[in-house]
Amino acid sequence: MRFDPVKIRLAGASELLIEWNDSKISRIPLEVLRKKCPCATCIAEKTKQSAKYIPLFLRDQVTVKEIKPVGSYALNVVWQDGHSTGIYEYNTLRSMNPE
Ligand SMILES: [Zn+2]
Numbered sequence: 001m002r003f004d005p006v007k008i009r010l011a012g013a014s015e016l017l018i019e020w021n022d023s024k025i026s027r028i029p030l031e032v033l034r035k036k037c038p039c040a041t042c043i044a045e046k047t048k049q050s051a052k053y054i055p056l057f058l059r060d061q062v063t064v065k066e067i068k069p070v071g072s073y074a075l076n077v078v079w080q081d082g083h084s085t086g087i088y089e090y091n092t093l094r095s096m097n098p099e
Contacts, residue, residue: 003094008075010064018093026097030062033077036096039085 007019016033018026035055063080070076070087078084 003090004072005090005093008067010067013063016064016067020094024097026094028093028096030064031057032096033088034062034079036088036092037077037083037086038088038092039083041085 001022004021005018006021007017009017011017011027014030016026016028016030018028020026034057058081060081061079061083064077065080066078068076068078074087074089075093076084077086077088
C-alpha cells in the first residue's frame with residue numbers, strides 16, 4: 001500500500017504530525033526527524049561517527065523553519081540552522097512512526 005499524507009502540521013515546537021490516507025497518525029519528534037536526515041552530508045557524518053556517539057542538537061537544528069512538498073512522494077524540511085538538503089520520502093516518514 002502506498003502511504004500518502006492527508007495532513008501535515010507542526011504540533012507545538014517539538015513534533016511533526018502527519019495524518020495518513022489510512023487515517024493513522026504519525027507523531028515524529030523533530031529531534032528524531034533531524035537525526036534521520038537522509039541527505040548525503042548527514043549520512044557521511046553518521047558513517048564517520050562511532051556507534052557510541054550520542055548526537056547533541058542545538059535548538060536551531062531541531063527547529064523547523066519550513067516544510068515543502070517535493071513532487072508527490074516526499075517532503076523537504078528546512079531547519080532553522082539553514083540545513084535544507086534533507087528530502088524525506090513519505091515511506092521513510094511513515095516508518096519513523098514510533099507507534
Ligand atoms: Zn542532512
